Amino acid sequence: MNMPPSGLPALPRKLYARRPDIFPRAIDGFFRRLKWVVMAVTLAIYYVTPWLRWNRGAYAPDQAVLVDLAHRRFYFFSIEIWPHEFYYVAGLLVMAGIGLFLVTSTVGRAWCGYACPQTVWTDLFLHVERAIDGDRNAQLRLKKAPWTASKIGRRVLKHGSWLFIGLVTGGAWVFYFADAPTLAHDLVTGEAAHVAYATIAILTATTYIFGGFMREQVCLYMCPWPRIQGAMLDERSLIVTYKDWRGEPRSHGVKRSDESGDCIDCQACVQVCPVGIDIRNGAQFACITCALCIDACDQMMDKVGRPRGLIDYATLEDCKAEAAGAAPVPVTRTLFRPRTLAYFAVWSAVGLAMVFALGARARLDLTTAHDRNPLWVQLSGGDVRNAYTVKIRNMESRPRTLRLAIEGLEQGVMWDSLSDATAAGRMMTVSVAPDQVEAHRIYVRAPGRGPATEDFHFIIAAADGSSDSARDEARFDRPEMQP
Amino acid sequence: MTDRKIDEATGVPTMGHEWDGIEELDNPMPRWWLWTFYATIVFAVGYCIAYPAIPLLERATAGTLGWSSHRQLAEEMAKGQAAHASTLAALAKVDIATLDPKSPLMQAAVEGGRAAFKINCAACHGAGAAGTRGYPNLNDDDWLWGGSRAEIHETLMHGIRQPGNDATRMSQMPAFGRDGILKPEEIQAVVSFVRAASHQETVGGSARRGAALYAANCAMCHGTDAKGGRAFGAPNLTDAIWLYGGDREALTATVTNARYGVMPAWNKTLDAATLNMLTAYVHSLGGGE
Numbered sequence: 001m002n003m004p005p006s007g008l009p010a011l012p013r014k015l016y017a018r019r020p021d022i023f024p025r026a027i028d029g030f031f032r033r034l035k036w037v038v039m040a041v042t043l044a045i046y047y048v049t050p051w052l053r054w055n056r057g058a059y060a061p062d063q064a065v066l067v068d069l070a071h072r073r074f075y076f077f078s079i080e081i082w083p084h085e086f087y088y089v090a091g092l093l094v095m096a097g098i099g100l101f102l103v104t105s106t107v108g109r110a111w112c113g114y115a116c117p118q119t120v121w122t123d124l125f126l127h128v129e130r131a132i133d134g135d136r137n138a139q140l141r142l143k144k145a146p147w148t149a150s151k152i153g154r155r156v157l158k159h160g161s162w163l164f165i166g167l168v169t170g171g172a173w174v175f176y177f178a179d180a181p182t183l184a185h186d187l188v189t190g191e192a193a194h195v196a197y198a199t200i201a202i203l204t205a206t207t208y209i210f211g212g213f214m215r216e217q218v219c220l221y222m223c224p225w226p227r228i229q230g231a232m233l234d235e236r237s238l239i240v241t242y243k244d245w246r247g248e249p250r251s252h253g254v255k256r257s258d259e260s261g262d263c264i265d266c267q268a269c270v271q272v273c274p275v276g277i278d279i280r281n282g283a284q285f286a287c288i289t290c291a292l293c294i295d296a297c298d299q300m301m302d303k304v305g306r307p308r309g310l311i312d313y314a315t316l317e318d319c320k321a322e323a324a325g326a327a328p329v330p331v332t333r334t335l336f337r338p339r340t341l342a343y344f345a346v347w348s349a350v351g352l353a354m355v356f357a358l359g360a361r362a363r364l365d366l367t368t369a370h371d372r373n374p375l376w377v378q379l380s381g382g383d384v385r386n387a388y389t390v391k392i393r394n395m396e397s398r399p400r401t402l403r404l405a406i407e408g409l410e411q412g413v414m415w416d417s418l419s420d421a422t423a424a425g426r427m428m429t430v431s432v433a434p435d436q437v438e439a440h441r442i443y444v445r446a447p448g449r450g451p452a453t454e455d456f457h458f459i460i461a462a463a464d465g466s467s468d469s470a471r472d473e474a475r476f477d478r479p480e481m482q483p
Numbered sequence: 484m485t486d487r488k489i490d491e492a493t494g495v496p497t498m499g500h501e502w503d504g505i506e507e508l509d510n511p512m513p514r515w516w517l518w519t520f521y522a523t524i525v526f527a528v529g530y531c532i533a534y535p536a537i538p539l540l541e542r543a544t545a546g547t548l549g550w551s552s553h554r555q556l557a558e559e560m561a562k563g564q565a566a567h568a569s570t571l572a573a574l575a576k577v578d579i580a581t582l583d584p585k586s587p588l589m590q591a592a593v594e595g596g597r598a599a600f601k602i603n604c605a606a607c608h609g610a611g612a613a614g615t616r617g618y619p620n621l622n623d624d625d626w627l628w629g630g631s632r633a634e635i636h637e638t639l640m641h642g643i644r645q646p647g648n649d650a651t652r653m654s655q656m657p658a659f660g661r662d663g664i665l666k667p668e669e670i671q672a673v674v675s676f677v678r679a680a681s682h683q684e685t686v687g688g689s690a691r692r693g694a695a696l697y698a699a700n701c702a703m704c705h706g707t708d709a710k711g712g713r714a715f716g717a718p719n720l721t722d723a724i725w726l727y728g729g730d731r732e733a734l735t736a737t738v739t740n741a742r743y744g745v746m747p748a749w750n751k752t753l754d755a756a757t758l759n760m761l762t763a764y765v766h767s768l769g770g771g772e
Contacts, residue, residue, distance in 0.1 A: 373611030380722035
């Protein structure tokens with residue numbers, strides 16, 4: 001099949017274009033093996049992670065990575081994130097964004113070519129297709145073949161396998177949100193929540209459609225990243241390049257002459273491309289730089305006895321120099337330059353700040369909210385009473401006994417709504433359950449004569465021997481008109 | 484449309500316009516995009532048939548599913564009431580005066596009472612129950628008719644000064660000035676006595692004259708020590724809390740014309756569970772006895 005340039009449909013013009021069928025040929029080589037490794041590692045991480053266990057004691061789940069939406073906790077190995085600490089997730093997103101800039105400006109669209117889920121699952125689907133239908137030529141033949149029992153059997157097997165992969169993919173996702181062994185049992189016995197089945201159904205459908213049918217169309221039409229990446233690349237970024245000064249003019253083996261370039265026009269680079277482009281047309285937005293065309297071309301160059309690297313990872317700057325006759329530049333040079341170092345500095349600064357904040361964060365906290373309606377209450381004895389809601393957060397996975405006290409506000413005493421004013425004092429003991437926020441309604445009484453507003457602090461300190469403590473500012477209000 | 488060029492590099496026609504030398508290629512849309520678009524139209528048609536959508540003169544089309552936001556609200560209200568039914572049944576039967584303050588039922592009563600208070604009581608006592616002049620603050624520790632749960636419940640049931648209700652709270656203060664029982668200077672002496680009793684003034688000659696008048700006219704209800712009498716709803720005159728103000732002018736007006744509060748007898752309009760919940764809530768505000 002002769003692919004039109006850039007994978008675009010040929011004239012005559014139609015308003016709406018069918019997706020051209022792409023049957024990438026299997027290939028082996030350095031970059032293909034790298035792709036295998038990345039695929040194995042990323043898929044393993046995705047499928048295995050929810051099954052890892054992590055002992056947190058009796059009061060917390062033992063799943064290593066768990067997004068517990070019902071209780072609003074996020075567990076990541078030894079780190080436990082509370083909702084008010086969600087800025088760690090924001091920090092990770094910032095790091096992911098800058099990391100993408102760093103990688104792109106250094107080695108081009110390595111994310112797209114190797115690590116993007118769309119690429120990984122499309123690749124997986126392609127391998128399944130090849131295992132059932134055979135390689136490119138067999139697939140082309142099978143497409144034209146009549147609907148015999150054998151073809152129907154192969155089609156059923158292929159789509160069944162794809163749907164199975166989709167099901168397993170969607171199924172793995174829900175395990176991140178609940179205890180995996182329990183949920184697996186519930187899913188099989190039909191006792192799991194509706195939302196779990198709905199999530200699996202949706203992800204099965206999207207995996208099947210995106211991996212089996214949409215494939216490169218997701219990158220071309222739906223993904224914003226190819227449109228942005230142009231801003232990340234410069235003339236010193238590594239990209240997959242066809243060295244036209246070496247390859248042109250192209251020739252088939254029989255017609256070669258002294259003027260012929262190295263390119264033998266064998267179409268191998270086009271046939272292996274999963275996006276269906278011809279890299280010899282130059283750098284283009286559809287190229288995900290998976291580098292399979294490099295493997296294909298290198299194989300051909302070996303066969304015809306020409307040096308490798310007609311299609312190669314190179315920077316535009318080096319390409320220009322090489323075309324002018326300079327020696328090839330080692331690719332490592334592109335890694336260290338002001339732009340990449342600046343990205344790396346920002347990226348690692350965010351990372352270090354997060355690690356530092358993670359190490360220094362408190363696992364005991366309190367917040368106070370002053371009753372506003374009424375702001376103060378005149379008591380019959382002449383004192384004034386204010387009410388506060390004090391929320392105590394015990395972010396550790398063990399029950400804790402704490403001392404709540406007021407600091408400042410001389411002559412002020414407090415009691416909580418479950419006891420009465422006879423229990424009033426400057427300090428009280430509270431027990432907080434593991435991993436819980438507990439709200440106490442606290443009354444504070446102080447003499448009616450004094451400033452209209454007076455600042456003081458609520459403090460909590462551990463009564464269990466540790467030095468943990470926290471404090472929060474509060475305000476005591478009095479009537480402005482004083483008798 | 485102006486004449487369309489074919490782009491040399493790609494063989495694709497251009498849209499026929501350019502900005503700063505950049506021309507837009509007229510590439511066709513992908514077909515799946517078209518089918519997705521058709522699918523949204525089909526969905527919209529189905530939606531318009533199933534749900535209220537097309538506005539008519541009076542109201543919109545009903546939709547074959549019969550869904551409406553009013554009906555959904557009614558269903559959800561019914562669902563909420565069904566969910567609370569067992570708690571409310573238990574609250575209707577419980578003796579609120581002796582219910583364990585730390586029990587879950589009491590917590591539920593306080594929360595339910597908070598909502599019921601805002602609907603029934605906030606108009607006079609304020610959303611935070613802080614009251615205002617003439618309407619008692621329910622947060623404080625001063626009670627005209629008593630602040631225990633039993634007494635609060637009694638007040639809620641029968642109200643204050645409700646005609647035709649034998650059990651209603653009835654306070655009767657004579658209008659000492661208007662009815663000519665005391666002369667203006669005698670009233671001033673009583674006011675001086677009350678202000679001295681509440682430590683707002685030092686005891687002087689006027690207060691000493693007022694003491695005898697107080698003993699003769701006021702002590703029967705407000706007590707010989709002026710600490711009030713809950714049987715008559717007579718306020719404590721020695722504390723710092725004043726329902727109508729403790730300054731000389733307000734006290735003079737009170738003694739001259741008398742003051743009466745009224746409150747509805749809520750047993751006519753509210754059910755037993757709501758009365759119990761309101762009792763629990765008012766008692767929990769910080770001044771309950």
